[in-house]
Amino acid sequence: MKIGQATIKDIAKALNVSSSTVSRALKDYPGISDETKKAVKELAKKMNYRPNAVALSLRKSKSNTIGVIIPEIVHFFFSTVISGIEEVAFKEGYNVILSQTNESYNREINSVNTLLASQVDGLLVSFTKETNDFEHFNDLLERNFPIVFFDRISEKINATSVIVNDFSGAYKATEHLIQQGDTKIVHLAGPSNLLISKKRLEGYLAALRDNGIPIDDQLIIECPKGTQEESYLTMLDFMRKRQDITGIFASNDLAASGAMKAAQELGKQVPSEIGIVGFSNWQFSSLINPPLSTVEQSGFKIGETAAKLLIDQINFMNEHPVYPFTEIMDATLLVRASSLKK
Amino acid sequence: MKIGQATIKDIAKALNVSSSTVSRALKDYPGISDETKKAVKELAKKMNYRPNAVALSLRKSKSNTIGVIIPEIVHFFFSTVISGIEEVAFKEGYNVILSQTNESYNREINSVNTLLASQVDGLLVSFTKETNDFEHFNDLLERNFPIVFFDRISEKINATSVIVNDFSGAYKATEHLIQQGDTKIVHLAGPSNLLISKKRLEGYLAALRDNGIPIDDQLIIECPKGTQEESYLTMLDFMRKRQDITGIFASNDLAASGAMKAAQELGKQVPSEIGIVGFSNWQFSSLINPPLSTVEQSGFKIGETAAKLLIDQINFMNEHPVYPFTEIMDATLLVRASSLKK
DNA sequence: TTAACCTATGCAATCGATTGCGGTTTCGAT
DNA sequence: ATCGAAACCGCAATCGATTGCATAGGTTAA
Known part of the structure; x- marks a missing residue:
């Protein structure tokens, strides 16, 4: 892998404690002596320890990553949308994986599959001009997978969307x-x-x-x-x-x-x-x-709004069901x- | 996690075999009977099985993901670069995680850390106008972490770069x-x-x-x-x-x-x-x-070239050392x- | 008949981090 | 001196997939 990033095990070994202890110390769990906590944290800092997000994703079944599917990146409107998405995602601790379809339906299908395999927690989608069949999205929606559509919508899809007035x-x-x-x-x-x-x-x-x-x-x-x-x-x-x-x-x-x-x-x-x-x-x-x-x-606002709605959905979908609605942004x-x- | 994606275990349980067998059957390893292979593959298809990329990343210590750090997304040049990067990455089976710094040095540091935590296999970077200190990149380069810079480069960094003439x-x-x-x-x-x-x-x-x-x-x-x-x-x-x-x-x-x-x-x-x-x-x-x-x-070509160089580096860094060089693209x-x- | 061998499969460790459930100390109180 | 309870910490399972090694069962050759 990487450049031998320090892991919890490395810290544990160096300090002669178990990895459980290191994990708990780093997160200030009760039941760990202040002394140990201090030692662990210091060494972690010194070794430039960074929790392995991949391991965390696997363990927690949550990747803190959202997928964005857009027709084109080189397009003023879409690039501003992406920018808005990125801002919100960054603040909320999510990564953004980008996939452009070049207005190709097949590529869109492909993108969806790839992103799902990457275990994204949700999807932000503006589908292609070719897309007339929405099975690949409806399948997911039925299984309560979080998706928010923006700019391009269809009556064939019953999902949360963000568009302009x-x-x-x-x-x-x-x-x-x-x-x-x-x-x-x-x-x-x-x-x-x-x-x-x-x-x-x-x-x-x-x-x-x-x-x-x-x-x-x-x-x-x-x-x-x-x-x-x-x-x-x-x-x-x-x-x-x-x-x-x-x-x-x-x-x-x-x-x-x-x-x-x-x-x-x-x-x-x-x-x-x-x-x-x-x-x-x-x-x-x-x-x-x-x-x-x-x-x-404002593509930026559309991106922000869509990202917020998606992340809300991801965070709360276990607490209550999702009621799809369409957010119509004011055009000024x-x-x-x-x-x-x- | 997701919507109860089927895992290898699910297939194994349903077929009353071990997960090792399923794994091997799916990849046509020798030593698995044709009968078993057939059964496994059919069920996998029926259950819409998709290998969990996160688990794979952890196991293989390779995420098949590259991080892109750019000052701004809403910028004609940079958006074309991203587009070029995305095209190449897609073809080569890599995901692209995007991070924009908004020309802020602190944000750049932050982006690097986040992307590293996400275990990206390499980085494509165009640093901010504020960036004068390159420790955060040089640290990584010293440890042989693959980075390719584009458009903006510095003599303080000895790495592969792509720029226009x-x-x-x-x-x-x-x-x-x-x-x-x-x-x-x-x-x-x-x-x-x-x-x-x-x-x-x-x-x-x-x-x-x-x-x-x-x-x-x-x-x-x-x-x-x-x-x-x-x-x-x-x-x-x-x-x-x-x-x-x-x-x-x-x-x-x-x-x-x-x-x-x-x-x-x-x-x-x-x-x-x-x-x-x-x-x-x-x-x-x-x-x-x-x-x-x-x-x-041509931002598109720059993006393509940078992505190719990076992926080459990722693929071959274990076979031979990397000799940094600067690719100078013609400007017309x-x-x-x-x-x-x- | 039995050692040698092959085929098909399972076991268990591993990647890095988390966490429920116990297990040892240690110390104070009786 | 003995008991009980905090205070601290470790074991082991888990997430999903891979893989070296072991093994069960069958076949073949000597």
């Missing part, structure tokens, strides 16, 4: 544009098969309706790919035809930045002539010029320069 | 600016205790020297934090005093974008009046206006609009 985020963003005086607001929508796209579109529509603004179907433009390039080209074309546009709400920041580029290229001032709001608060959003207003879905509007007309 | 990257970037006609080139340097900062500075200096351009110490400005804000403020101030600046080479993209913002705010056209080149090719670099020229360092210049004057 897309509807309300989109509503706030649209309402903000309206308050800036906009009435002709384009919505750059995401792929219509994703639940989040639908929710964001609904939020946009509701805000218009509630403010008495007529809905113009032409202003709802789907950008299935969601790249900067795509929305840049789309909006370049569209804004040439429709000179009356005064606001854009994009369902993601990349699309928003593409639209911004198109507007600037057409000589439209942002924000004075066209206000723009994105969604997600990617890292680059604050770095572009003008800085992009956006809806923040982040107003920056790109939408401020006043 | 910062010197050559910086050289290329600076030379590119010179070719665009710049002679008054500011270098926004990183924290001077990081070797990468030094190397980049050296590359900058060498390119100037080789092209017969006098070195002006005033043009070398340290930005220890490396944030956009910092370089924005610094350059705003500096460019007011020095109107003759025509080019900026920043040791990272954030600093470059801050400088770009400052230049634009002062009414200087980028790139025509001031050419700017960054370093690292962060995701946002291609999205800002104008898109930022930068030096690309990515020319975008921000530096193209022609």
